Amino acid sequence: xxxxxxxxxxxxxxxxxxxxxxxxxxxxxxxxxxxxxxxxxxxxxxxxxxxxxxxxxxxxxxxxxxxxxxxxxxxxxxxxxxxxxxxxxxxxxxxxxxxxxxxxxxxxxxxxxxxxxxxxxxxxxxxxxxxxxxxxxxxxxxxxxxxxxxxxxxxxxxxxxxxxxxxxxxxxxxxxxxxxxxxxxxxxxxxxxxxxxxxxxxxxxxxxxxxxxxxxxxxxxxxxxxxxxxxxxxxxxxxxxxxxxxxxxxxxxxxxxxxxxxxxxxxxxxxxxxxxxxxxxxxxxxxxxxxxxxxxxxxxxxxxxxxxxxxxxxxxx
Amino acid sequence: xxxxxxxxxxxxxxxxxxxxxxxxxxxxxxxxxxxxxxxxxxxxxxxxxxxxxxxxxxxxxxxxxxxxxxxxxxxxxxxxxxxxxxxxxxxxxxxxxxxxxxxxxxxxxxxxxxxxxxxxxxxxxxxxxxxxxxxxxxxxxxxxxxxxxxxxxxxxxxxxxxxxxxxxxxxxxxxxxxxxxxxxxxxxxxxxxxxxxxxxxxxxxxxxx
Numbered sequence: 001x002x003x004x005x006x007x008x009x010x011x012x013x014x015x016x017x018x019x020x021x022x023x024x025x026x027x028x029x030x031x032x033x034x035x036x037x038x039x040x041x042x043x044x045x046x047x048x049x050x051x052x053x054x055x056x057x058x059x060x061x062x063x064x065x066x067x068x069x070x071x072x073x074x075x076x077x078x079x080x081x082x083x084x085x086x087x088x089x090x091x092x093x094x095x096x097x098x099x100x101x102x103x104x105x106x107x108x109x110x111x112x113x114x115x116x117x118x119x120x121x122x123x124x125x126x127x128x129x130x131x132x133x134x135x136x137x138x139x140x141x142x143x144x145x146x147x148x149x150x151x152x153x154x155x156x157x158x159x160x161x162x163x164x165x166x167x168x169x170x171x172x173x174x175x176x177x178x179x180x181x182x183x184x185x186x187x188x189x190x191x192x193x194x195x196x197x198x199x200x201x202x203x204x205x206x207x208x209x210x211x212x213x214x215x216x217x218x219x220x221x222x223x224x225x226x227x228x229x230x231x232x233x234x235x236x237x238x239x240x241x242x243x244x245x246x247x248x249x250x251x252x253x254x255x256x257x258x259x260x261x262x263x264x265x266x267x268x269x270x271x272x273x274x275x276x277x278x279x280x281x282x283x284x285x286x287x288x289x290x291x292x293x294x295x296x297x298x299x300x301x302x303x304x305x306x307x308x309x310x311x312x313x314x315x316x317x
Numbered sequence: 318x319x320x321x322x323x324x325x326x327x328x329x330x331x332x333x334x335x336x337x338x339x340x341x342x343x344x345x346x347x348x349x350x351x352x353x354x355x356x357x358x359x360x361x362x363x364x365x366x367x368x369x370x371x372x373x374x375x376x377x378x379x380x381x382x383x384x385x386x387x388x389x390x391x392x393x394x395x396x397x398x399x400x401x402x403x404x405x406x407x408x409x410x411x412x413x414x415x416x417x418x419x420x421x422x423x424x425x426x427x428x429x430x431x432x433x434x435x436x437x438x439x440x441x442x443x444x445x446x447x448x449x450x451x452x453x454x455x456x457x458x459x460x461x462x463x464x465x466x467x468x469x470x471x472x473x474x475x476x477x478x479x480x481x482x483x484x485x486x487x488x489x490x491x492x493x494x495x496x497x498x499x500x501x502x503x504x505x506x507x508x509x510x511x512x513x514x515x516x517x518x519x520x521x522x523x524x525x526x
Contacts, residue, residue, distance in 0.1 A: 054364040056512045057442040156506045166446050212326035212334045258443060260366035260373025262332050284368050284443030292329030
């Protein structure tokens with residue numbers, strides 16, 4: 001995906017080491033902590049990310065569905081920047097060493113405490129030693145699980161987010177891993193109606209500001225971008241939302257020297273299929289960017305399951 | 318000296334990609350942007366990301382205003398930086414040393430002296446945290462990347478591709494030509510600064526004893 005990087009073939013790494021090293025913090029020491037009972041397909045710690053390091057090759061990272069992440073924190077009584085769990089498709093289960101208030105938002109899913117149904121989208125009290133099970137997403141892809149006090153793993157460059165491309169931040173959850181929790185700092189909030197845009201119904205509509213390299217494509221390719229029937233590809237991940245559909249044809253066959261990439265960039269690799277860069281995207285790349293999706297639209301992209309129709313809508317400004 | 322003007326390109330609602338004539342002009346513009354930011358005369362910006370012939374400015378409130386202004390800038394050409402360069406000791410025993418020597422038209426044991434006799438500058442970073450693209454190889458020493466990338470390149474590998482020298486901060490797949498290896502720690506997130514080679518840093522390689 002990076003094109004002209006030292007390794008143009010791979011689109012990122014997802015190294016999963018079996019367990020975290022800091023088992024000494026947490027269980028047994030009296031400090032509240034989580035022990036992972038079921039890690040799920042891919043569950044990572046996410047906060048608002050680490051902006052300001054792109055010149056060193058480090059992307060912002062952070063929660064893909066930021067409104068859902070913010071809501072989970074608010075319901076749990078946390079500031080917006082606290083670290084929470086981001087699950088993928090099939091949730092996760094954790095045991096808590098102390099009684100803690102939690103909130104699950106994002107993709108709607110069954111929530112259980114020691115097997116008993118509990119509320120989604122609301123503050124839930126989990127007793128000490130109980131198992132919180134966040135189930136399979138009924139729609140959408142990613143649920144957010146916030147714990148009062150936040151997940152208190154040591155920050156890396158000011159953030160606790162796991163960046164799957166850079167390999168920074170805590171490893172994805174593994175069975176038996178222990179995650180320390182911080183001290184709660186506020187009462188949980190109550191919301192009568194949980195605002196969540198939901199997974200894109202009937203398709204994902206992504207407004208695209210054309211440029212910087214729209215002139216690398218033929219007029220026919222730009223029409224294809226605007227009218228083509230694209231779908232979310234199964235190979236999508238935290239690095240990018242990949243699409244399948246009609247290929248965009250380049251006007252020139254020359255090679256683009258590496259240039260800086262932004263969140264939401266719609267990069268077109270040689271196969272002609274647009275990739276929308278998400279939070280763990282590479283900071284530089286050598287394939288042309290036909291346009292940029294506004295960050296506010298990316299929360300919906302993060303919840304679009306493979307096969308979801310995608311429509312790009314070119315906009316001015 | 319008159320330099321060709323910058324060409325600002327729109328990148329979504331909050332960023333600007335400024336394209337210039339080439340690598341040296343990009344490094345000069347990056348230096349000027351850092352100078353203006355330090356002087357407080359640059360609008361607030363989250364990221365300044367130099368690359369091969371562009372500088373990306375991200376997190377701007379009004380990218381069009383800066384675009385209108387930047388085309389009028391007189392950017393001073395790059396000058397030799399003050400202070401000492403970062404010196405990286407290298408064992409020149411890379412797996413592609415013979416191939417690079419053949420491409421250069423020299424004997425394999427001459428590569429070390431030639432490469433360690435040059436001075437480099439980190440033009441930009443990317444690919445992995447702390448991976449710098451170092452310019453400074455004269456055109457006749459540019460080499461193509463390997464036809465088949467390796468699945469594993471060791472951490473500390475010193476490698477060449479096109480106009481660039483790079484040092485792999487960690488073990489990863491890679492397609493560059495390996496000429497040697499250094500024990501220097503290129504990236505340590507717990508260190509301040511985390512990256513040994515940030516854009517603008519001068520670098521020299523020396524033959525390890």
